[in-house]
Amino acid sequence: MRVALKIAYDGGAFFGHQRQPDRRTVEGECLAALRAGKVVRDPLESFFRSASRTDRGVSAVGNVIAFDSALRPDAVVGVFNNHAQGVWAWACSDVPPTFHPRHAIERWYRYHLYGDLRVDSLREVGAVFLGDRDFRSFTSEPLVGPFALNRLEVRRDRDAIVVDVRAGSFRRGMVRRIVAAMVAFARGEVALDTVRTALEGRRHDFGLASAPPLFLMDVTYGFPFRIVRKPKAFDEWGALEIDASLRLRWLRSIRESVLSSNSRESSQT
Incomplete structure (x- = not known):
């Protein structure tokens, strides 16, 4: 069974x-866990594969792995x-014997x-990425022919601005380079025409946005996954949420202490 x-x-x-x-x-961690649990013995024999090889520092909510197993x-x-x-x-699914997770409908x-970034400016520059475009300025890998994004959406979510990008596949560093160009435009560092001409084939280096703010949210196929809730x-x-909450409280306490100390010193002078 796969x-x-x-x-x-x-x-x-x-x-x-x-x-x-x-x-x-x-x-490596996935294979170690599968071997320890005697689910697979050898990655080659089990045809172990991953949907997306995320860059170092990029997190995932819904990446996909697949392998052969008796369980x-x-x-x-x-x-x-x-x-x-x-x-x-x-979440899990039983899949056909030839299933390869890289062959997804959408990522x-x-x-x-x-x-301090303007959502409307990010939306304006984001729109030029849609349709068949030349993305060679937005990846470190060879790219032949046009490439198309399915969707690019920008919205504010509480204290952050989220940029959702969807496509059938992506090349190495592509989303981070797209975001870097969008931020450069929103800050007034590059003109919209510079981004347009880059997408027409004129090479331009917009830099590479940081990895930790990027999440792989989901990889979709033509079948559903069953959610399995394990205690x-x-x-x-x-436990991780509590740790993150405590760290945030600690950082806010530092900020508040510094600000209150500055306020007291200013009132005494």
């Missing part, structure tokens, strides 16, 4: 996604989560922006 799992992970805890000797990677998908989720460290399976990435995963997510 099994597909949806997995989530914090990219900051790994040296990228692809297996590397003597480095902790997402694929049912629901059972695999439990075994995987019992052994994996920092990677969680939360959805979300980038989080902070600071262990929920307990670990809850």
